[in-house]
Amino acid sequence: MSAPLRADGLRCSLGRRTVLTDVSLTAEPGETIGVVGPNGSGKSTLLRALAGILRPAGGEVLVDGVRLDRLTARQRAQRVALVPQEEDLPADFLVGEFVALGTTPYRAPWSGGGDAERAAVAAALRSVDLAGFEDRPVDRLSGGERRRVLLARGFAQRTPLLLLDEPTNHLDVHHRLQLLRLVRGSGRTCVLSLHDLSLAAATCDRILVLHGGTAGPATAPDEALTPEVVRAVFGVEATPVTHPRTGKPHLLIGDIEDDSCDDASRR
Numbered sequence: 083m084s085a086p087l088r089a090d091g092l093r094c095s096l097g098r099r100t101v102l103t104d105v106s107l108t109a110e111p112g113e114t115i116g117v118v119g120p121n122g123s124g125k126s127t128l129l130r131a132l133a134g135i136l137r138p139a140g141g142e143v144l145v146d147g148v149r150l151d152r153l154t155a156r157q158r159a160q161r162v163a164l165v166p167q168e169e170d171l172p173a174d175f176l177v178g179e180f181v182a183l184g185t186t187p188y189r190a191p192w193s194g195g196g197d198a199e200r201a202a203v204a205a206a207l208r209s210v211d212l213a214g215f216e217d218r219p220v221d222r223l224s225g226g227e228r229r230r231v232l233l234a235r236g237f238a239q240r241t242p243l244l245l246l247d248e249p250t251n252h253l254d255v256h257h258r259l260q261l262l263r264l265v266r267g268s269g270r271t272c273v274l275s276l277h278d279l280s281l282a283a284a285t286c287d288r289i290l291v292l293h294g295g296t297a298g299p300a301t302a303p304d305e306a307l308t309p310e311v312v313r314a315v316f317g318v319e320a321t322p323v324t325h326p327r328t329g330k331p332h333l334l335i336g337d338i339e340d341d342s343c344d345d346a347s348r349r
């Protein structure tokens with residue numbers, strides 16, 4: 083069976099700027115892969131290339147063994163959903179109408195939404211803890227609710243591959259964990275960018291670290307986010323710890339200077 087996602091030697095340019103050079107990534111069925119890197123390192127650019135929204139200047143992206151650029155827009159939208167980091171929600175839309183946009187790839191041309199579509203929208207809203215929000219105007223939502231509406235539209239797209247750009251932004255701790263549990267429990271293959279390194283370490287199967295426009299292979303969290311890598315890439319000190327109850331890896335993050343302060347206070 084082909085991997086749900088395979089990107090080989092991606093080179094991506096924005097304007098005249100080459101943002102990514104030679105980035106490769108393969109995701110196996112059901113895997114959750116985290117993409118981390120400092121601001122501006124190209125995480126959104128990579129996700130847009132994996133979604134087929136940005137055409138790479140070099141390399142290729144295959145979904146289920148088929149090159150993305152050989153699929154029609156509708157075929158692509160049935161295979162890959164991208165939930166972007168930010169998106170202005172159309173002011174005069176209701177939440178239900180907006181989430182229903184996720185079902186568009188399955189509609190016959192010119193057909194309206196029927197009971198099946200309503201049920202799909204309701205299920206997607208339930209999954210992000212917004213049951214009953216269908217008739218709320220999208221411009222009267224909090225930042226976290228808007229974020230979850232965007233996610234609901236992505237879930238309503240029912241794609242085997244889900245790409246999430248900073249999905250935990252604006253979410254409170256409860257919804258942050260709930261979202262990641264939901265993604266993992268959905269059985270879908272997921273690639274998500276995260277700024278929270280500890281959350282990435284605790285929830286992702288493998289992690290790709292973007293730095294200087296490129297990345298090594300995606301590896302297990304404890305291999306990808308060693309204190310040396312975190313220091314070199316993010317300029318902070320990371321201390322790996324194991325959660326006493328779950329046994330999952332976490333990272334305690336502190337300033338590099340913290341250590342010298344500690345050393346000074348010990349003297």
Ligand SMILES: Nc1ncnc2c1ncn2[C@@H]1O[C@H](COP(=O)(O)OP(=O)(O)OP(=O)(O)O)[C@@H](O)[C@H]1O
Nearest residue numbers: 096097099101119120121122123124125126127128
């Ligand atoms: N239209 C553009 N033309 C030229 N450069 C751009 C353009 N859009 C973005 N960039 C640059 O491309 C680089 C990568 O941007 P990208 O948004 O992919 O980074 P990111 O890792 O997602 O950042 P962040 O963590 O801040 O969200 C940045 O340095 C950004 O300034």
